[in-house]
Amino acid sequence: MEAFSSFFDPNSKSGSRNQWSYDSLRNFHQISPHVQAHLQQVYITLFWALIASAVGAYLHVLYNIGGLLTTLATMGCMVWVLSTPPYEERKRFGVLMAAAVFEGASVGPLIDLAVEIDQSILVSAFVGTSVAFGCFSAAAMLARRREYLYLGGLLSSGLSILLWLHFASSIFGGSTAIFKFELYFGLLVFAGYMVVDTQDIIEKAHHGDTDYIKHALTLFTDFVAVFVRILIIMLKNASEKNERKKKRRD
Numbered sequence: 685m686e687a688f689s690s691f692f693d694p695n696s697k698s699g700s701r702n703q704w705s706y707d708s709l710r711n712f713h714q715i716s717p718h719v720q721a722h723l724q725q726v727y728i729t730l731f732w733a734l735i736a737s738a739v740g741a742y743l744h745v746l747y748n749i750g751g752l753l754t755t756l757a758t759m760g761c762m763v764w765v766l767s768t769p770p771y772e773e774r775k776r777f778g779v780l781m782a783a784a785v786f787e788g789a790s791v792g793p794l795i796d797l798a799v800e801i802d803q804s805i806l807v808s809a810f811v812g813t814s815v816a817f818g819c820f821s822a823a824a825m826l827a828r829r830r831e832y833l834y835l836g837g838l839l840s841s842g843l844s845i846l847l848w849l850h851f852a853s854s855i856f857g858g859s860t861a862i863f864k865f866e867l868y869f870g871l872l873v874f875a876g877y878m879v880v881d882t883q884d885i886i887e888k889a890h891h892g893d894t895d896y897i898k899h900a901l902t903l904f905t906d907f908v909a910v911f912v913r914i915l916i917i918m919l920k921n922a923s924e925k926n927e928r929k930k931k932r933r934d
Contacts, residue, residue: 737788744792
């Protein structure tokens, strides 16, 4: 927990070292031109993956295609991308877009619910996720190289806790408290992964790993994980607010 607190605490040594100042902005020059070009490719590919995911969500709204099959198809396409040689760029890019479409369809039921309750919730969740993603990515780029990579072990432990809690809840049944813990703790974990994965991508690119499709897939999964949790939190808050209004009227 000290690692997380030092990361988010502006009074800590790590926080003071990464304040938005001219000195911190100069850290961006430690990223070589070829790594910057690689990051540009990664974020352009991520942008197209998000567009494809939006198409998949729209297809679910129209044809109700999202479900277990699209989830399995997403996992299959991701494995396909990772197992295909990097030199087959067109094929891997197409499979990544297919994975994004299936992922969007899988999240479609949640998006459909948000549209029925209040469309502004969907927009706010996407904007909030985009802002968080941009801020955490910028923090990773402006920080010293490998500074936040130590968080990877803590985040992996947190992810294991979430998986075991989800497994136990599916067998023994879950409570509202456990659900809230999974929701907020999962949001914290995947927000941390945004930072760690960005620095990991930069470090790998410095060592010659310029597989931008694989790196875009990593950031895409982080983005969707955070977006889903923010959307669920906002939907839950809106539902509780509507219930309080009904009770007051009654």
